[in-house]
Structure formats: structure tokens, C-alpha cells
Amino acid sequence: MKRTTAQNEKDTGPRIENAPMSCSITSALRAPCCTILESISDGVFTIDLEKRVTSFNRAAEIITGFNSSEAIGQYCFDLFRANICEKRCAMDETLATGQPKVNLSALIISKSGILKPISISTAILKNEQNDIIGGVETFRDLSELEKLKRQLAERYTHEDIVGRHPRMKEILSFLPDIAESESAVLIEGPTGSGKELIARAIHHLSPRKEGPFIAVNCAALPETLLESELFGYTKGAFTGAMRDKPGRFFLADKGTLFLDEISSTSMTFQADLLRVLQDGEFTPLGGTRTLKADFRVITATNLQLKKLVEDGEFREDLYYRLNVVKIDLPALRERKDDIPILIEHFIRKFNILKDRSVQGVAPEVLSFLLGYPFPGNIRQLENIIEYAFITCKGDVIGMGHLPRDLIEAEEDRGPLLSANETEEAEKIQAILDQYPRNRPEAAKALGMSRTTLWRKMKKYGIMAP
Amino acid sequence: MKIAIPLFKKRVSPHFGSSSRILLLETKGTEICQETIWDLGGEGPIEIARRLVALGVEKLICGGIPSHYKDWLIRKGITVVDNQRGVAREIVRQLLRD
Incomplete structure (x- = not known):
């Protein structure tokens, strides 16, 4: 581990005679050995009084x-x-006062352009004569922790969107433009493809980012409840309305309103929504006073809204009002190149959440997942990895750790699904997401018996949400 | 050509978006014919990027820049020369010579 250079030898003065040589940090710290510093996961570097780096450990490199x-x-x-670095350099303060700094938050930009949140601690370095010869800085990469915090707070940015596929990169590169405009956005994509993530990223990049982001899943609420949720109601508007309740339109004022599964709404609701979007005004149920709210609307659907318009199931005028900017999210099977990095992403996530140290998946698992059609898309892949964290007690996820019904379905299914089968599998997954705890209702919505639904779920390897 | 360089004192700022000043240069051939300093007032990186586009900047010379801002600027037609370090004017002169 010899990394000494003329630079750090010059800056740190004569070495301790007969001390074993190891890494450059050893020489900077004048310690006989610092193998530990080279093996820890925290970045460590030392500087001289001119702020030139005299040592840089392996984690700092990574x-x-x-x-x-x-x-x-x-x-x-x-x-x-x-x-x-420019305005609040922690090391400057430490060198000026002699006082260490502990766990300061900062953002760094890696060589490849990745923005990483870190925590920094600094301290001074002294020689045997007690003269200050420089400083030492330790730092910890908090990227995964911060991502999880953002997920918990539902404050996603486009750094949270994982993907290197050209279509994903193209979508990401357009997000700042889309965010800047006030235009309505329609996001189309199969279930589990990250529609809400994109909607939240647009909000947090937009001038409305300080305002609220209000998300409503239109499929999760019966029509009357959806109306009262969005419009709000006044006391006595209906039995049980004990007090005034502001609706989501009102709560979204100065922010963004995200209406998920917009395709599941009735024509009556669509007419009401169109009026609100045209005038920016609405009247709470049972109320007499018209309220105004200034919000941007983003809608999402797992079905093709244009086709629903052609079939007479969605209002054409509302479609054109919602579809000013359209984002088409690809299914995971269309961006298989992203599967390995998504697997890594979820393993890192669950390692933090579950305090584990899983290193990765076995080659046969990767091969299996690369060939799997993922009707439930990214959410399904996440569920598979989460399941494997329960069954896998070691460091590497093997085939035996994957859900059994997934493997059995693959064995039954044969090598590839046809286009029709894939479409059917996606439709089933979407309906199951709409009725997560009501299998009979899901079967009814699909126009099939519960037994048929169960058989098809087994065939396509669909896990109940 | 219009060139922008976020500054850290006289050096290229190592972190796009945290700099408080941006050097704007107008060059003709290998000569710098006009220069101004844009004092930033706390704008975030996306606001700075949008302003660079609005100003008609053709080349950005910078240190570290998050890849999504870099990709966005490239898509807007700006050449991004990143991972630069050193005194800003010396780097510009070197690039103009090359």
C-alpha cells in the first residue's frame, strides 16, 4: 500500500526512522501504520498549510x-x-481556530458529475514539536441515507430516478424545461414504472417547489368520495360532515396537484374537473361561495388516454387540457440495461433500512431477472429484492431466495410472453394495484372469475400487492 | 464566442452552483475582446443554467458540475468543458490557443 510521494515527504519533514512504510496517510500522520485508514469506508485526506493534499485514502478515491x-x-x-469550499470551508475554520468541526453537512460533485451529500469532520495535524502542519478531513457518503430520507419525506428530485437507458436519460434531460413551464403534464406508463416519482421531481424542479405537492390516487376512492376529497365540503353538506373540510384543490394552492390513475374517473367527474381547470374556481360541496386556487396539474395513467378518448371513455376536451406536455415512461422490460443498476440501488436501500450488508445477486439470479418480463415493473423488482432480504441470510442473493411463485411461473411460462400476454399481465397488475386488498373486486374489474385471476397471476408470476 | 466561467476567487470554481461570481467573456479568434463579471444573488444551479442559456453563452468552463445540469446545457447547445482546475484566465487562454 505504498502511496507516498515527493510532495508529502517534503511537507511532512523527516520520517520516523525504522518505522514500517505503509500508505501515504501513515506518512502524513507520522503513525507507524495505518492499514485501518485504508480499509475504512469513510474518506480521509490530509492537507498541508497551503491546502494541498498530502494523502488520500481508498474510500476518498471511491x-x-x-x-x-x-x-x-x-x-x-x-x-x-x-x-x-468557497464560503464556509470547514478546514479554514479549523486551521484558524484549532478547533475540530464534526459532522457538517455538504454536497460534493464527484469526478463523473454525481452530486453526493456527505458529512464532514475536520481536525488539525501537529508534528512532534506541537506545530500545526496541516489538517485532516474525514467524510462520509450519505447518498443512500439522504435518498431514503427524501423517499420518506416524499421529496424526490431527479437524482432519485435511477436509469441509464437512452429513453430515461432523454426524459430526465427534459425535466428542467418541463418543470419551468406552467403547462399541464400527462405521464403515461405501465404500473410501477415511476410516474409519481417523475411528477414529484417536476414539482421540486419547478418555481412552485416551495408550495405543496398534493397527490390523489383517483382509482383508490369511490366517485363521491373523490369529489369531496378534491372539492372539499362545508359543515352539514352531507351526513357525517361535522365541520368544514378544505379540498385538495384548495390545499394545492401555489403548488402542484398530482392526479394519479386519471383514466379511472367517471365522465361526470371529468366534466367537473374540466370546469375547475378552465376557471381555476370551484365550490366546496354544500357551499355557496366560490373559491379560487392557483395550482399546476400533473396527471398520470397506466392506460393510453388517447385510446380511451377514441373509445368514448374519456372526455376529449379534458384530454387536450391535460395533455399539453406528455411523458411516456417505458416498461422495465424495454429498459433491461437498467435492471442491474436498479438491483444495486434496491440492495443499497435495503442494506440501510434493514441494517444488512448484502453484496449483490448471484449470476444466475441476474440472468433470471434479465429474462423476466416484469409486468409490475420497477415496483415488482423492488418487491422481489425486499422479499429476498427476508429469505437470504448471507451476503449474496441466490435463486432459492427469490419468491417461489415467481420461479414456478417462469418454469410454467416457458421462455417468452407474447405481446398479448404481456399486455394482459400488465393489465392484471394495474388492476391489482387499484384493488390491493380486494381480489374479488379486481377479478370483477378484469371481467374474469377469481379462479381465472389466480391462475393468470400464477402464469405471469404476478405477486399480490 | 461567449464563454462563462464560474469563479472561486481567480480560479475556476470547483462546484457549479455554489459560486458567487461568474466570469463572462466574449472572444474573437484567440483574443478576449470583452469581459464582465456576473455577481450572483443566491440563484440555484438550475436558475444559473437557465440564465446562461438566456445570455447566449456558447461555452461553459467549469470544475465539477452535476451530470444532469451538464446534459441539459449540452442539449441547449452549450459546450461544457468540465473538470477544469486552475486560474480561470489561464485556462481560457490555453483553451483558445488549442
Whole structure:
């Protein structure tokens, strides 16, 4: 692990005679050995009084993307690239006051352009004569932790959208433009493809980001309840209306209203919604006063809204009002290249959530998942990995850790689903998502018996939500 | 050509979006013919990127820049020369010579 350079030898003075040589941090810290520093997951680097890097451990290389030979001798800010380097440099304060800084939050930009949240701690370095010879900075990558926090707070940004497929990259590159405009957005994509994630990312990139993001799943509520949820009601409007309740239109004022599964709404509701979108005004149920709200509307559907318009099941005028900007999200089977990075993403997520250290999936599992059609898309892949975290007690997820019905369905199904079968599988998954705890209702909506539904779920490897 | 360089004192800012000043240069051939400083007032990276497009900047020279902002600027027709470090004017002169 020899990484000493002329630079750090010059800056750190004569070495302790006969001390075993190890890494560059050893020489900077003048410790006989610091194998530990090279093996820990926290980044560590040391600087001299000119702020030039004198050592850079392995984790620092991984987090920043710069290797130690690129780093040593350079100014720390040119490599560390934190948002606090210019105005609130932690090391400057430590060197000026002699006081350490602990767990400061910052954002760095890695060599490949990845924005990473980190926590920083700093301390001064002294020689045997007690002279300050520089500083040491340790930092921890909090990317996964911050992502989870954002997920819990439902404050997604486009950094949370995982995908390198050209279509996903194209969608992501358009998001700032879409966000900046005030136009209505229609997101079409199969169930589990991340429609709400995109909607939230648009909101958080938009000028309305300080306002509320109000999400309503139109399929989850019966029509009358949906009306009262959106419009609100006044006391006494109906039995049980004990007090005034503001609707989601009102709550979305100065923000974004996200209407998911818009295709499941009735023609009557569509007419009411159109009026609100045209005038920006609405009257709560039982009320006499018209209210105004200023919100941007984003809608989503797992069906093709245009086709529903052609079939007379969706109002054409509302379709054109909602479909100013359209985003088509691809199904996971159309972006198989993203499956390995999504697997890694979910493993990292569940490692943090469940305090585990799963390293990855076995090659046969990856091969199996690459060939699987994923009617439930990304959400289904996430469920599979979450299930495997329960059954897998070791470091690597094997075939035996995957849900049994998934494997059996694959064995029964044969090599590939036809286009019609894939469409049917997606439709079943979408309906099951709409009726998560009501299998008979789901079967009824699909126009099949419960037994047929069960058989088809088994055939397509669909797991109940 | 209109060139923009986020500054950290006289150096290229290492972090696009955290700089408080942006150097705007107008060049002709290998010569710098006009330069101004844009003092930022707390704008975020997306606002800065949008402003660069509005100003007609053709090339951005910077240190670290998040890839989604880089991709967006490229799509808007701006050439992004990232991962640069050093004194801003020296880097510009070097790039103009090359």
C-alpha cells in the first residue's frame, strides 16, 4: 500500500526512522501504520498549510472518483468540490481556530458529475514539536441515507430516478424545461414504472417547489368520495360532515396537484374537473361561495388516454387540457440495461433500512431477472429484492431466495410472453394495484372469475400487492 | 464566442452552483475582446443554467458540475468543458490557443 510521494515527504519533514512504510496517510500522520485508514469506508485526506493534499485514502478515491495520484499535491477544494469550499470551508475554520468541526453537512460533485451529500469532520495535524502542519478531513457518503430520507419525506428530485437507458436519460434531460413551464403534464406508463416519482421531481424542479405537492390516487376512492376529497365540503353538506373540510384543490394552492390513475374517473367527474381547470374556481360541496386556487396539474395513467378518448371513455376536451406536455415512461422490460443498476440501488436501500450488508445477486439470479418480463415493473423488482432480504441470510442473493411463485411461473411460462400476454399481465397488475386488498373486486374489474385471476397471476408470476 | 466561467476567487470554481461570481467573456479568434463579471444573488444551479442559456453563452468552463445540469446545457447547445482546475484566465487562454 505504498502511496507516498515527493510532495508529502517534503511537507511532512523527516520520517520516523525504522518505522514500517505503509500508505501515504501513515506518512502524513507520522503513525507507524495505518492499514485501518485504508480499509475504512469513510474518506480521509490530509492537507498541508497551503491546502494541498498530502494523502488520500481508498474510500476518498471511491467517494470523489479521483485516485490518489491525481489528488496528491492538488488543492483540496479542486478535488473535494464541495458546495461549502468557497464560503464556509470547514478546514479554514479549523486551521484558524484549532478547533475540530464534526459532522457538517455538504454536497460534493464527484469526478463523473454525481452530486453526493456527505458529512464532514475536520481536525488539525501537529508534528512532534506541537506545530500545526496541516489538517485532516474525514467524510462520509450519505447518498443512500439522504435518498431514503427524501423517499420518506416524499421529496424526490431527479437524482432519485435511477436509469441509464437512452429513453430515461432523454426524459430526465427534459425535466428542467418541463418543470419551468406552467403547462399541464400527462405521464403515461405501465404500473410501477415511476410516474409519481417523475411528477414529484417536476414539482421540486419547478418555481412552485416551495408550495405543496398534493397527490390523489383517483382509482383508490369511490366517485363521491373523490369529489369531496378534491372539492372539499362545508359543515352539514352531507351526513357525517361535522365541520368544514378544505379540498385538495384548495390545499394545492401555489403548488402542484398530482392526479394519479386519471383514466379511472367517471365522465361526470371529468366534466367537473374540466370546469375547475378552465376557471381555476370551484365550490366546496354544500357551499355557496366560490373559491379560487392557483395550482399546476400533473396527471398520470397506466392506460393510453388517447385510446380511451377514441373509445368514448374519456372526455376529449379534458384530454387536450391535460395533455399539453406528455411523458411516456417505458416498461422495465424495454429498459433491461437498467435492471442491474436498479438491483444495486434496491440492495443499497435495503442494506440501510434493514441494517444488512448484502453484496449483490448471484449470476444466475441476474440472468433470471434479465429474462423476466416484469409486468409490475420497477415496483415488482423492488418487491422481489425486499422479499429476498427476508429469505437470504448471507451476503449474496441466490435463486432459492427469490419468491417461489415467481420461479414456478417462469418454469410454467416457458421462455417468452407474447405481446398479448404481456399486455394482459400488465393489465392484471394495474388492476391489482387499484384493488390491493380486494381480489374479488379486481377479478370483477378484469371481467374474469377469481379462479381465472389466480391462475393468470400464477402464469405471469404476478405477486399480490 | 461567449464563454462563462464560474469563479472561486481567480480560479475556476470547483462546484457549479455554489459560486458567487461568474466570469463572462466574449472572444474573437484567440483574443478576449470583452469581459464582465456576473455577481450572483443566491440563484440555484438550475436558475444559473437557465440564465446562461438566456445570455447566449456558447461555452461553459467549469470544475465539477452535476451530470444532469451538464446534459441539459449540452442539449441547449452549450459546450461544457468540465473538470477544469486552475486560474480561470489561464485556462481560457490555453483553451483558445488549442
